[in-house]
Amino acid sequence: MNFGVIGAGQMGGGIAQVAAQSGFSVVVQDVKQEFLDRGRAVIEKSLAKLHEKGRLTGTPEEVLGRIRFTTELADFADCDIVVEAIVENEAIKAQLFRQLGEIVKPGGILASNTSSIPITSLATASGRPERFIGMHFMNPVPLMQLVEVIRGYSTSDETAQRVTEAARAMGKTPVECNDFPGFVSNRILMPMLNEAIQCVMEGVAEPEAIDQIMKLGMNHPMGPLTLADFIGLDTCLAIMEVLHQGLGDDKYRPSPLLRKMVQAGLLGRKSGRGFYSY
Ligand SMILES: CC(=O)CC(=O)SCCNC(=O)CCNC(=O)[C@H](O)C(C)(C)COP(=O)(O)OP(=O)(O)OC[C@H]1O[C@@H](n2cnc3c(N)ncnc32)[C@H](O)[C@@H]1OP(=O)(O)O
Numbered sequence: 566m567n568f569g570v571i572g573a574g575q576m577g578g579g580i581a582q583v584a585a586q587s588g589f590s591v592v593v594q595d596v597k598q599e600f601l602d603r604g605r606a607v608i609e610k611s612l613a614k615l616h617e618k619g620r621l622t623g624t625p626e627e628v629l630g631r632i633r634f635t636t637e638l639a640d641f642a643d644c645d646i647v648v649e650a651i652v653e654n655e656a657i658k659a660q661l662f663r664q665l666g667e668i669v670k671p672g673g674i675l676a677s678n679t680s681s682i683p684i685t686s687l688a689t690a691s692g693r694p695e696r697f698i699g700m701h702f703m704n705p706v707p708l709m710q711l712v713e714v715i716r717g718y719s720t721s722d723e724t725a726q727r728v729t730e731a732a733r734a735m736g737k738t739p740v741e742c743n744d745f746p747g748f749v750s751n752r753i754l755m756p757m758l759n760e761a762i763q764c765v766m767e768g769v770a771e772p773e774a775i776d777q778i779m780k781l782g783m784n785h786p787m788g789p790l791t792l793a794d795f796i797g798l799d800t801c802l803a804i805m806e807v808l809h810q811g812l813g814d815d816k817y818r819p820s821p822l823l824r825k826m827v828q829a830g831l832l833g834r835k836s837g838r839g840f841y842s843y
């Protein structure tokens with residue numbers, strides 16, 4: 566299997582890693598060499614950790630040897646499946662898929678790891694809607710079980726089947742749903758994180774207390790503000806905007822504090838500061 570990944574950020578790097586762990590031959594692309602170098606370093610660290618715990622088949626070097634890093638989209642020409650994991654912005658993703666539709670071999674499947682953007686719109690941009698699908702991995706990819714598989718309006722059964730098989734080969738459990746804003750995962754998760762942010766804004770409790778209450782009281786592995794910082798506050802805001810616009814209900818209005826923090830460049834873990842400092 567020739568597997569392509571676009572974007573070497575936290576999701577793209579993780580997807581490339583698990584694809585290589587399952588024996589696929591992987592190409593990862595990002596716009597600048599420095600992003601590729603950073604992505605590679607994160608993958609190396611994760612592989613070392615898994616190896617140390619005896620949870621890796623083969624050595625980290627063997628797995629890394631199956632990943633090729635590039636800045637050229639042309640290197641995806643021979644891929645069987647390409648998963649996009651760039652910034653959560655519909656216009657930027659659509660532009661990328663217009664290009665990819667021209668580059669990837671006709672039988673190749675294009676997939677998006679988008680958290681919320683309509684799969685059907687991206688499928689139209691790609692020019693190959695039958696061979697387009699949502700393949701939504703969870704963060705951190707090497708540790709999380711789920712892949713949410715989202716069919717667009719024209720996605721073929723064969724495409725859904727091939728992507729489901731690929732997800733299983735990557736050690737994941739694929740679960741299918743339909744193309745509605747935020748799908749299932751973020752339609753349910755993100756309003757909870759948004760509400761936690763609203764609690765900070767209204768002074769209901771300090772961030773640490775909100776996280777403790779949800780961890781100890783609901784057995785969540787991470788408190789909602791820790792999780793929002795982990796996902797990236799820019800990504801959380803982008804998802805809330807899609808829910809708000811797409812479902813047309815003010816219950817999905819992004820918290821003004823979330824908007825202000827993103828404007829201030831406080832994006833969470835990836836920028837060094839969000840609700841906590843890293
Ligand atoms: C926004 C979207 O569109 C969709 C989304 O993804 S939403 C986000 C979904 N994800 C979640 O909700 C994650 C919630 N958090 C969790 O499930 C857990 O905190 C977790 C699985 C991340 C960690 O589990 P944990 O065992 O309780 O925590 P922790 O002890 O910190 O980590 C376990 C180990 O895994 C390691 N680890 C963490 N990330 C790793 C990675 N990427 N690769 C390899 N190892 C990793 C840690 O270093 C740690 O190792 P040690 O035991 O040696 O210290």
Ligand SMILES: NC(=O)C1=CN([C@@H]2O[C@H](COP(=O)(O)OP(=O)(O)OC[C@H]3O[C@@H](n4cnc5c(N)ncnc54)[C@H](OP(=O)(O)O)[C@@H]3O)[C@@H](O)[C@H]2O)C=CC1
Nearest residue numbers: 572573574575576577596600650651652653679680704796
């Ligand atoms: N964070 C999460 O928990 C999850 C995120 N997702 C989704 O995955 C996608 C990526 O998110 P995440 O990995 O967190 O984001 P990151 O910000 O970590 O990574 C995005 C990467 O894509 C690069 N990029 C930006 N624009 C382009 C472009 N035009 N062409 C190629 N590469 C580009 C970025 O470069 P630069 O540094 O220049 O911006 C960066 O390396 C989003 O759609 C998000 O919604 C899905 C599941 C979970």
